[in-house]
Amino acid sequence: MDPAPLADAGVLDAGSGALPARGARPSHLRALIPFLALLALAVVLPLTDNDYYALIATRAAIYWVLISGLNLIVGFAGQLAIGYVALFALGAYTASVLAAGTVLPPAPVVLALAGGTAMGAASGVIVGLPALRLRTFYFAMTTLGFATIVTQVALGWQSVTGGGVGVAGPSLPAPFDTAWGLYYLCLGIAVLCTWMTANIARSRFGRALVATREAEVAAEAAGISKPALLVSVFLFAGAVAGLAGGLFASLQTYITPDAFTFDLSLLFFIAVLIGGRGSILGPLLGTIILTMLPEVAAPLAAWSTFVYAILVLVIVLAIPGGIAALLDFRSRRPLPRDRAILPHLGALGELLNADRAPVALALRGVALGFGGVRAIDGLDLDVSSGQVHGLIGPNGSGKTTTLNVISGYYAPQEGTLTAGAATLPSRMPSSRARHGIARTFQTPRIIGEATVLQNVMVGGTTIGQASFAEALLSLPRQLRDERRIEATARLALDAVGLGALADVRADRLQHSELRFVEIARALMLRPAFLLLDEPAAGLSPDEIKRLGALIRAISRRGVGVLLVEHHADLIFEICDEVTVLNLGRVLAHGTPAEIRAHKEVVSAYLGA
Ligand code: ADP
Ligand code: MG
Numbered sequence: 001m002d003p004a005p006l007a008d009a010g011v012l013d014a015g016s017g018a019l020p021a022r023g024a025r026p027s028h029l030r031a032l033i034p035f036l037a038l039l040a041l042a043v044v045l046p047l048t049d050n051d052y053y054a055l056i057a058t059r060a061a062i063y064w065v066l067i068s069g070l071n072l073i074v075g076f077a078g079q080l081a082i083g084y085v086a087l088f089a090l091g092a093y094t095a096s097v098l099a100a101g102t103v104l105p106p107a108p109v110v111l112a113l114a115g116g117t118a119m120g121a122a123s124g125v126i127v128g129l130p131a132l133r134l135r136t137f138y139f140a141m142t143t144l145g146f147a148t149i150v151t152q153v154a155l156g157w158q159s160v161t162g163g164g165v166g167v168a169g170p171s172l173p174a175p176f177d178t179a180w181g182l183y184y185l186c187l188g189i190a191v192l193c194t195w196m197t198a199n200i201a202r203s204r205f206g207r208a209l210v211a212t213r214e215a216e217v218a219a220e221a222a223g224i225s226k227p228a229l230l231v232s233v234f235l236f237a238g239a240v241a242g243l244a245g246g247l248f249a250s251l252q253t254y255i256t257p258d259a260f261t262f263d264l265s266l267l268f269f270i271a272v273l274i275g276g277r278g279s280i281l282g283p284l285l286g287t288i289i290l291t292m293l294p295e296v297a298a299p300l301a302a303w304s305t306f307v308y309a310i311l312v313l314v315i316v317l318a319i320p321g322g323i324a325a326l327l328d329f330r331s332r333r334p335l336p337r338d339r340a341i342l343p344h345l346g347a348l349g350e351l352l353n354a355d356r357a358p359v360a361l362a363l364r365g366v367a368l369g370f371g372g373v374r375a376i377d378g379l380d381l382d383v384s385s386g387q388v389h390g391l392i393g394p395n396g397s398g399k400t401t402t403l404n405v406i407s408g409y410y411a412p413q414e415g416t417l418t419a420g421a422a423t424l425p426s427r428m429p430s431s432r433a434r435h436g437i438a439r440t441f442q443t444p445r446i447i448g449e450a451t452v453l454q455n456v457m458v459g460g461t462t463i464g465q466a467s468f469a470e471a472l473l474s475l476p477r478q479l480r481d482e483r484r485i486e487a488t489a490r491l492a493l494d495a496v497g498l499g500a501l502a503d504v505r506a507d508r509l510q511h512s513e514l515r516f517v518e519i520a521r522a523l524m525l526r527p528a529f530l531l532l533d534e535p536a537a538g539l540s541p542d543e544i545k546r547l548g549a550l551i552r553a554i555s556r557r558g559v560g561v562l563l564v565e566h567h568a569d570l571i572f573e574i575c576d577e578v579t580v581l582n583l584g585r586v587l588a589h590g591t592p593a594e595i596r597a598h599k600e601v602v603s604a605y606l607g608a
Contacts, residue, residue: 091245124238
């Protein structure tokens with residue numbers, strides 16, 4: 001079981017699975033308790049008056065500054081960034097070199113640390129760029145390669161870095177020049193980083209990160225652009241990694257390349273892993289544990305790589321969800337067994353604006369082949385506002401391919417696609433949301449470990465206006481976005497009849513319920529066109545009836561629906577027009593009555 005990622009009530013809670021309800025948000029406060037307890041301990045730690053404790057605790061705080069950012073990349077976006085020690089080293093060296101003045105005149109320590117932060121941010125994006133194109137495994141290798149390069153440069157560029165001899169770290173002014181003074185500074189920055197990443201986690205950006213990890217095609221269909229999103233995150237994670245490096249150099253007072261080992265990189269990565277992906281409390285605890293581990297078990301220090309390897313194996317095999325999953329009690333509560341999906345069509349009125357100018361989606365001569373197979377072959381198709389257009393045909397006749405071309409997953413080899421006056425660009429699925437095109441999938445694409453509500457909120461990502469930076473700091477526009485997206489999502493869930501399950505983890509739902517979750521998510525775009533790929537598959541006859549009424553009501557609100565379906569009864573009952581495909585070509589087109597009477601269709605597809 002994985003932790004609820006976005007889930008987190010105000011995310012601080014390591015994965016309790018539910019966004020707090022509107023209003024007082026008691027669960028939000030409850031989620032804060034472990035953090036406040038940790039902070040209280042951290043604040044009184046200096047009472048021990050033990051400089052050794054100060055060193056370890058400062059180190060943990062510094063590591064967490066880096067890991068909090070890395071957590072967004074590894075834990076939320078699911079990118080295997082294992083070489084983050086490189087950014088840590090770059091920050092440390094930049095700050096030290098600037099402060100020592102080996103290249104430029106010596107800079108004040110604040111500027112030196114800022115320089116390290118900027119260097120981290122820039123390098124974070126550079127190291128991150130391959131992730132936008134490469135598969136996770138190759139990305140992992142590039143981050144490792146980068147780490148090796150940084151260490152080699154630090155060793156070789158003696159005039160600047162001091163080579164193997166090293167360079168002095170920036171020394172901080174009073175009151176940060178004592179062990180506990182530095183500790184409080186690092187603690188303060190760590191608290192700030194916790195707060196900022198928690199803000200991101202519970203924003204549309206956090207949800208989008210998890211969506212790109214768990215359901216990438218659905219994320220794109222919701223208008224989420226993965227490259228833009230990841231660049232923001234790489235920038236932030238790089239900045240905090242660089243800052244952490246600068247602080248580390250101050251703590252060490254002197255740095256050499258062998259302070260930045262592969263073991264340290266592993267520590268960063270594994271702290272997120274044992275913490276549990278999509279959580280903040282988990283990786284924070286992971287950081288504290290991993291920083292203390294070599295100290296409490298000093299003889300183990302020489303074995304640390306070995307110990308880490310064992311840890312990873314144990315975690316992956318025994319608790320794949322990490323610490324956060326162990327702490328997640330809420331998702332073990334039973335759900336009512338005899339629940340029914342009861343759409344509330346009245347809610348559609350508020351959700352969809354009926355007075356939108358009618359537009360038409362048109363395919364002209366669209367063709368696409370895979371190797372020798374002509375999946376669709378010269379297809380003309382029109383979907384008009386307020387109409388349900390049924391698309392039927394035997395398996396393999398090109399229905400899903402048609403939806404994939406319309407939603408931008410495939411580029412047609414011939415033909416044109418237009419929505420109103422606009423020509424739809426090929427192969428840009430995340431552009432479709434802007435054209436008001438929403439879709440569901442033949443196999444539901446859901447984030448299992450997020451709540452139903454959060455899954456639907458992913459569909460409303462493009463509603464938000466606040467920037468990533470505003471979300472980091474939880475500024476007013478960000479708070480307004482959240483309120484709007486959540487209110488719209490609750491409305492959409494109400495409309496499809498799943499309001500009561502809003503706060504349940506999506507992987508606990510039945511298959512039929514997931515189909516309605518997908519419709520709710522698609523409605524978040526207030527679409528002009530809704531493409532449904534076999535929404536009735538796996539539904540009971542009663543559910544199919546309600547689905548039919550729902551689709552009908554959606555189209556009556558001015559939405560053009562393209563309905564791919566095998567249930568002929570449903571098609572004939574609710575469609576205004578029907579197109580029958582066979583081998584990628586239109587076999588017949590007409591009203592339901594005409595299709596039912598069409599000889600070839602009856603013999604080829606419908607049966608006697
Ligand atoms: P339907 O949804 O009507 O059952 P599809 O559109 O999924 O049919 O498939 C149409 C044809 O295109 C089938 O012959 C299928 O095997 C082929 N096809 C679809 N997608 C791909 C793909 N990505 N690669 C190769 N062949 C594909
Ligand atoms: Mg299909």
